[in-house]
Amino acid sequence: MTYFRSMLPMTSEEMVFEAVRKCLDDAGLDAGDVDAVVCGSAPDAFDGYHHKGLVAVEPSGAFAKPFSRVFVGGGTGVGVTISGWWHIASGLFDKVLVVAWEKMSHPYPHAQPLFRSIFEPILEQPLGPNLIWIFALEMRRYMERHRLDKELIARVAVKNKANAMDHPYAQLGAKITVDDVLKSPVLVWPVHRLDISPTSDGAVALLFASEHEAKKITDTPVWVDGVGACLDSQYWTNRDLSYPYYVYLAAQQAYKMAGITNPLKEIDVFEPYDPFTYKELHHLDALLGKPGLAPQLLKEGQLERDGDHPTSPSGGLLGVGNPIAAAGLMKVAELYWQLSGRAGKRQVPNAYVGVAQAWGDLMQVGQVVVCRA
Amino acid sequence: MDIESQYEYPAGVALSKFLEGLRNGKIIASRCEKCFSKHVPPRAYCLDCFKPINEYIEVDPVAEVQTYTRSRLLAVGETGEEIVWVFVRFVDTLGGLLHMLDTATTPRIGLKVKPVFREKRVGSIHDIKCFTAAD
Amino acid sequence: MTSRIIYTHDYLQQLPQAFRQHLLKNGLNKEYGKDWEDILNKEYSETWRVENLVLSHWKILCRYAHTPGEALAEFLVGLREGRLLGTRCSGCGRVLIPPRLFCEWCLREVSDWVEHSGEAFVSTYSLAYIGTDPGVRLAEPNIVAVLWFKDTVKETPSSKTVLHAAGLMHMIRECRPEDVRIGMRVKPVWRPVEQRRGSILDISHFKPAGE
Numbered sequence: 186m187t188y189f190r191s192m193l194p195m196t197s198e199e200m201v202f203e204a205v206r207k208c209l210d211d212a213g214l215d216a217g218d219v220d221a222v223v224c225g226s227a228p229d230a231f232d233g234y235h236h237k238g239l240v241a242v243e244p245s246g247a248f249a250k251p252f253s254r255v256f257v258g259g260g261t262g263v264g265v266t267i268s269g270w271w272h273i274a275s276g277l278f279d280k281v282l283v284v285a286w287e288k289m290s291h292p293y294p295h296a297q298p299l300f301r302s303i304f305e306p307i308l309e310q311p312l313g314p315n316l317i318w319i320f321a322l323e324m325r326r327y328m329e330r331h332r333l334d335k336e337l338i339a340r341v342a343v344k345n346k347a348n349a350m351d352h353p354y355a356q357l358g359a360k361i362t363v364d365d366v367l368k369s370p371v372l373v374w375p376v377h378r379l380d381i382s383p384t385s386d387g388a389v390a391l392l393f394a395s396e397h398e399a400k401k402i403t404d405t406p407v408w409v410d411g412v413g414a415c416l417d418s419q420y421w422t423n424r425d426l427s428y429p430y431y432v433y434l435a436a437q438q439a440y441k442m443a444g445i446t447n448p449l450k451e452i453d454v455f456e457p458y459d460p461f462t463y464k465e466l467h468h469l470d471a472l473l474g475k476p477g478l479a480p481q482l483l484k485e486g487q488l489e490r491d492g493d494h495p496t497s498p499s500g501g502l503l504g505v506g507n508p509i510a511a512a513g514l515m516k517v518a519e520l521y522w523q524l525s526g527r528a529g530k531r532q533v534p535n536a537y538v539g540v541a542q543a544w545g546d547l548m549q550v551g552q553v554v555v556c557r558a
Numbered sequence: 559m560d561i562e563s564q565y566e567y568p569a570g571v572a573l574s575k576f577l578e579g580l581r582n583g584k585i586i587a588s589r590c591e592k593c594f595s596k597h598v599p600p601r602a603y604c605l606d607c608f609k610p611i612n613e614y615i616e617v618d619p620v621a622e623v624q625t626y627t628r629s630r631l632l633a634v635g636e637t638g639e640e641i642v643w644v645f646v647r648f649v650d651t652l653g654g655l656l657h658m659l660d661t662a663t664t665p666r667i668g669l670k671v672k673p674v675f676r677e678k679r680v681g682s683i684h685d686i687k688c689f690t691a692a693d
Numbered sequence: 694m695t696s697r698i699i700y701t702h703d704y705l706q707q708l709p710q711a712f713r714q715h716l717l718k719n720g721l722n723k724e725y726g727k728d729w730e731d732i733l734n735k736e737y738s739e740t741w742r743v744e745n746l747v748l749s750h751w752k753i754l755c756r757y758a759h760t761p762g763e764a765l766a767e768f769l770v771g772l773r774e775g776r777l778l779g780t781r782c783s784g785c786g787r788v789l790i791p792p793r794l795f796c797e798w799c800l801r802e803v804s805d806w807v808e809h810s811g812e813a814f815v816s817t818y819s820l821a822y823i824g825t826d827p828g829v830r831l832a833e834p835n836i837v838a839v840l841w842f843k844d845t846v847k848e849t850p851s852s853k854t855v856l857h858a859a860g861l862m863h864m865i866r867e868c869r870p871e872d873v874r875i876g877m878r879v880k881p882v883w884r885p886v887e888q889r890r891g892s893i894l895d896i897s898h899f900k901p902a903g904e
Contacts, residue, residue, distance in 0.1 A: 187739075192732050194743045196570030199602045203740045206603070206610065216608040233565035233751060246608055293566040293750070297827045302561050306759040307769070308791055308893045309862055310559055313825040318837050321819030322862075326839075329817070329875045372827070374820035374834065374870075418797055422839050422862050423789075425855035426817060561755045568729065569747040571738075577747040578699065602741060610740045681699040681747045 186518060189356040189387035189506030192290040197232060197388075201286050202244035204388035208282070209246075212392050212402050216246025219392075220278040225255045225265035225285040225510040230299045233291050245284050245390070257414070259460065259545025261285065262389075262513015263552035266541075267412045269393040270554075279395045286388035287508035296384050303547060305419075317381070321373040323426040323548060324463045328375065330427040331477040333463075335375055339366035340483055341462040342379050342503050348490060349500025351530035356385055356506035366462070380462040385506035389514040391521065405525040410538070411445070411555035413438030421547045432471035432542060435551035439540070443555040449473050452555075454523045454539035455494060456516040459501040468542055469496060472553070495533045498523065513543035517554060524558040571602040575614050580685040583675045587617045587651050596651040619672050620692050621646035624654060626665040644689060646671055658688040698729050699747045764792045767806070772895040775883050777842075779859055781805045788845040790859035798857075809859070811881040812902065813840040816860060820870050836865040836873055840899055863893075867900035878902040 187193070187203045195203070201224075209215060224241040226232075232240075238254035241247070257264040262285050269283035289296045300316040327333070340363060349358035361379065369378035392402075399406040413435035418424060436448070445451045457468035469479035469488075479496075482488050488496040499505055499519035502512045520539040522528040528536075537558045544550055569577055572588055576599045579586030588600030592607045598617060603610050626644045630637045642665050647654040649670075659665055660674065671689040679685040729746055761769055764780065768791065771778035779790035784799035788807060796803050820834035845859035865873060867882070879899040889895040 188737055190732065190735070190737055192568075192729065193737050194568045194570065194574075194729065194732060194746050195602070195738060195741070196568070196573070199570050199572070199741070202603045202610070203738060206608065206740065209608075230561070230563060230753075233563065233567070233753060243605055244603065248605070291565045291567060293564045295827065299561070299563055301825065306559055306757070307761045307765050311893050312837075312862065312864065314837075314862075315821060315823060315825055315827060317823070317827075318819060318821060318862075321821070322817045322837065322839055325819055326817035326875070370822075371820075372823050373837070374822065376819070420789075420791065420793075420797075422791075422816075422860035423857055425858075426839070428854070559757045559759060561757070562752070563754075564752045565750065567749050567751065569749065571741040571743055574699075574743055574745060574747045578745050581699070612741065682749065 186354055186389040186511070186515060187387050188354045189385045189508055189511070189515070191356065191383060191385060193288070193386035196240075197237065197286055197288045198240045198244050200288070200386065200388040201241050201284055201390075204286065204390040205245045205282065205284055208390035208392055214280070214392070214402070218280055219246055219250070219282045220280050221251040221272055222247035222282045222284065223253055223255060223265050223268045223272065225261040225514070227261065227287055227509040228256075228299075230302075231287065231289055231291060231296060241284060241286070245282055247282075251278075257545060257552060258550050259458070259509055260513065260543040260550035260552035261510040261545065262515070263517060263541055263543035263554055264414070265510070265514060266391070266409070266517045266554050267414055267552060269391070270409045270412055273393050273395050279398045281393045282390060283393060283514065284388065284390040285510035285514040287511050288386045289384040289508060290386050315373065317373040317376055319421070319548060320461050320464075321376045323467070324375050324461065326426045327463055327467055331480055333480050335367060336363055337480060337484060338463045338466065339363045339380070341459065341465045342366050344489060345459060345465070345497050345501040345503040347504075348498055348531065349504025352500045352505050354387075355500050355504055357383055358500060358504055376461065382460045382502035382507035382512075385508040385512070387506060387508035387511045387515075389511045389518055391514065391518055403525075405527075405558075407521045407524045408557050409554060410557040411439035411441070411443030413442075413551070413553040415551045417549040419547060419549060421549065426548065428476045429467060429471045429544070429548070429551060431549060432468055432544065432551035432553070433474055435553040436472045436474070436540070436542070439553040439555045443557070445538070445555065448540070449478075449494065452538050452540050453495070453536045454498060454520060454533050455496040456499060456501070456519055456539065456541040457496065458513065458516070458542050458544040459497055459503050460507055462503065464544070465497060465501065468544060471551070472540055472542060490531065490533055498528070498531050498533050513541075513552070516541040516543065517556075520556045524556055572600040572611070576600050577681045577683075579616070580675075580683070581679045581681040583679065584616045585619045585648060585673065586614050587648070589613045589615050597653045598648045598651045599653055599655065601653075617648055617651060619648075621648045621655070621671050621673075621689065623665060623667055623669040623671060625667060626659065644671070646689060657683070657686060660688045660690040663691045697733055697745050699745055764794045768792050769891040771808075772893070773889045773891040775886070775889070777809045777811045777881065779807050779809055781807050787847060787857050788842070788859045790842060790845070790861065809842050809845075812843040813860075813879050813899065814843070815839075815865070815873065815875050815877045815879060816841045816858065817875060818865065818873050834870055836868065836870055838863065838865050838873070838899070840879060863896060864898040865900065866898040
């Protein structure tokens with residue numbers, strides 16, 4: 186992967202090349218060894234030129250090969266992973282490169298006006314919405330259901346930004362306190378500035394290989410054991426926002442494939458999607474299938490890297506950064522590093538099974554992948 | 559409903575070199591250290607060797623017209639004077655540029671052309687005013 | 694050392710008159726520039742170094758006219774008349790607001806229209822201290838809420854998990870921010886008839902219904 190930064194001076198094409206070249210070097214392969222490429226990136230509006238998937242063709246070595254672009258909103262980073270797995274599992278390809286990138290520094294002065302256009306145009310846009318509204322509404326409902334206070338939720342930012350200090354490519358690794366989060370400006374209550382992940386530039390690439398090829402490439406392969414994907418209704422005002430049932434269903438699909446019946450016991454590393462502080466808990470609730478359990482675990486300190494249920498040991502989107510599609514794939518990359526024992530200072534002891542999840546659109550996309558050492 | 563968005567693009571590793579070259583009145587190519595292929599506009603990596611490129615050289619400002627078209631259309635719904643648009647490739651390099659041909663030159667595929675630089679240059683593709691017949 | 698950043702908005706001066714006018718009309722002559730100098734002094738790539746970075750600017754303006762479709766057109770006409778309309782699925786019995794002509798649960802056509810009194814309660818809310826443009830900070834926050842309409846909630850019998858509720862996102866006013874509660878009863882405040890134009894804003898806002 187490349188550095189995650191608020192702005193990178195490279196073009197999208199150059200960022201993709203850097204991530205892909207590092208991935209191939211790590212695998213001891215060259216572009217010619219790859220059979221197909223799956224890429225992922227957010228809507229073209231962020232880059233400001235259309236059909237931007239094309240910029241990834243040459244720097245991913247996809248020229249004259251099957252190449253596709255996957256888009257499932259913020260869930261794209263894990264969506265490309267699932268698509269990469271389909272390519273291999275179908276038996277059609279032996280080596281598939283999966284790459285995701287984002288360049289959110291292009292829109293001037295900020296990407297926010299583009300995010301706003303995800304709202305429905307007839308009944309919602311006239312109210313003058315701001316993207317943060319939906320998060321604040323969801324967070325408030327979540328807090329009400331489980332009687333959570335802001336102090337507890339703020340600990341997610343403290344934990345993830347501290348974890349990110351050990352991530353060599355992180356944008357916002359920092360030692361902060363709960364007080365810092367609570368004293369940062371309120372944007373849309375209950376969301377404070379430090380509850381939110383940054384906008385970022387960055388690219389991540391991973392190589393997927395069939396069983397017999399993987400063993401030739403490395404002695405420590407990490408296997409994709411289960412995948413799941415689920416969408417909820419776009420009529421989000423008709424749903425209860427306090428529990429992401431769609432993430433639960435996606436997780437159940439993945440667990441069924443992976444033979445997991447008790448996720449809390451059987452999974453060693455969790456990488457739930459954390460664009461906002463409460464989101465990590467909200468999603469972890471669904472990954473564990475128990476509404477309200479994640480905040481409990483957080484309170485007991487079990488989500489720390491040295492706790493019983495390490496969650497976002499990478500530093501997550503809050504710490505490493507949030508270049509939309511690349512952020513989700515960064516979480517899968519973290520599973521690879523953790524489960525192959527290559528996570529360095531971030532290494533979680535005895536990590537054999539991990540789950541990564543991404544989320545997106547108008548609070549409706551659940552994408553889940555389970556990996557095993 | 560309007561969606562209005564403004565963008566600020568960094569030209570990146572390779573095109574920054576190129577645009578800076580234009581500002582200095584030069585055509586800059588990238589050269590792969592392995593296969594020696596030259597690219598105008600330059601690229602930050604070699605497509606064939608799939609390795610990063612860090613070498614940039616100045617090339618002769620002589621290019622060959624690959625194809626051309628004539629257009630009066632300036633932007634959506636607007637017409638102006640006819641412009642001959644040419645796609646040119648610099649001699650002994652890969653890649654190519656889209657640009658205008660000066661009105662005095664009759665376009666022809668295979669025609670050798672050279673860039674006409676402006677006096678005041680800022681680091682943009684418009685530092686080349688147009689292409690004109692070489693000799 | 695001089696700046697390592699080269700801005701190219703000056704190129705407008707180089708252009709033929711007609712080009713220039715087109716671009717000026719779209720506001721491309723503005724001053725831009727973020728803190729790129731700072732970026733170049735930090736780690737940003739393990740592959741390349743950029744000595745001088747060239748920046749350029751562009752703008753895209755997309756103008757859309759959205760058609761509401763059959764169901765929402767009916768809904769908007771209703772709003773203009775001061776009536777809150779929904780549809781009802783004869784399969785699952787749900788009241789659908791915003792209305793649709795199909796039921797996404799039963800995947801069947803829906804054709805029964807129902808009128809709702811507009812009495813609702815707060816499903817969730819937030820206090821927006823920033824405007825549509827995040828750069829604008831509001832002195833008094835807007836209360837943004839998801840409102841669920843009375844007697845439209847479908848729950849699981851055992852856990853009381855809400856499976857569906859007819860609901861809209863809208864603003865709450867005539868209420869202090871600190872007094873809003875989840876579950877609070879509210880009712881719509883309609884704009885005067887002559888100001889209504891078949892829009893969601895024909896409901897000016899929702900206000901506490903009192904007990």
